[in-house]
Amino acid sequence: SQQGEEDPQALSIQEGENATMNCSYKTSINNLQWYRQNSGRGLVHLILIRSNEREKHSGRLRVTLDTSKKSSSLLITASRAADTASYFCATLKKSSGDKLTFGTGTRLAVRP
Amino acid sequence: DGGITQSPKYLFRKEGQNVTLSCEQNLNHDAMYWYRQDPGQGLRLIYYSQIVNDFQKGDIAEGYSVSREKKESFPLTVTSAQKNPTAFYLCASSVQRTGNDRQYFGPGTRLTVT
Numbered sequence: 001s002q003q004g005e006e007d008p009q010a011l012s013i014q015e016g017e018n019a020t021m022n023c024s025y026k027t028s029i030n031n032l033q034w035y036r037q038n039s040g041r042g043l044v045h046l047i048l049i050r051s052n053e054r055e056k057h058s059g060r061l062r063v064t065l066d067t068s069k070k071s072s073s074l075l076i077t078a079s080r081a082a083d084t085a086s087y088f089c090a091t092l093k094k095s096s097g098d099k100l101t102f103g104t105g106t107r108l109a110v111r112p
Numbered sequence: 113d114g115g116i117t118q119s120p121k122y123l124f125r126k127e128g129q130n131v132t133l134s135c136e137q138n139l140n141h142d143a144m145y146w147y148r149q150d151p152g153q154g155l156r157l158i159y160y161s162q163i164v165n166d167f168q169k170g171d172i173a174e175g176y177s178v179s180r181e182k183k184e185s186f187p188l189t190v191t192s193a194q195k196n197p198t199a200f201y202l203c204a205s206s207v208q209r210t211g212n213d214r215q216y217f218g219p220g221t222r223l224t225v226t
Contacts, residue, residue, distance in 0.1 A: 030212055031212060033214060033215075035217075040200075040220070040222075041219060041220065042116075042202055042217035042218050042219045042220050043155075043202065043204075043215075043217040044217070045214040045215065045216070048213070048214055088154055088155070090155075092212060098143070098160075098162065098212075099157055099160065099170065100157075100215065101157075102147075102154040102155040102156075103154050104152075104153055104154040105153075105154055
């Protein structure tokens with residue numbers, strides 16, 4: 001089964017609004033990463049947050065990690081039409097050695 | 113996509129034929145990975161390699177084979193034993209062998225088998 005499960009599966013918002021996506025996982029992790037994928041393209045890395053970190057920022061992106069709840073959230077502030085993409089979380093489990101496990105993704109549509 | 117190339121972008125094959133997907137990186141990364149993505153799904157790991165001449169099976173290795181003869185190259189062969197080969201295939205690399213680092217992805221190859 002997938003280690004990371006994103007919620008919601010799909011999200012549609014108006015340009016300028018904030019978008020929040022959540023990721024839950026089952027086992028202890030070393031780090032959690034967020035990636036973005038435009039339709040038919042490769043993935044682009046957004047943020048990596050380690051298990052001893054609680055929050056990280058990068059531009060309009062904010063990622064939080066709550067290891068007690070085994071969950072993470074990705075917030076995109078002041079969204080733009082160009083943010084339309086699928087967003088995936090990926091976890092590096094402590095037991096997996098060096099393999100990332102990807103979730104099924106959240107499809108974000110930002111309406112102009 | 114910078115630094116990792118995958119070719120071709122689209123590939124069509126007849127059932128029963130083996131096909132090899134190319135992945136090359138010029139980032140001097142030790143680790144390389146192959147993933148499969150089906151429509152509306154996340155990525156599933158096929159094979160990965162942490163060093164030249166060594167590779168490990170991922171979660172869905174059956175019907176696939178790889179080689180790592182050069183640091184820059186990690187080709188994937190989809191054999192006729194793979195029951196459902198039609199998918200989007202993504203290659204990635206990372207600096208560290210431990211996985212405790214970001215991965216860089218290529219643009220992908222969409223394989224269609226009829």
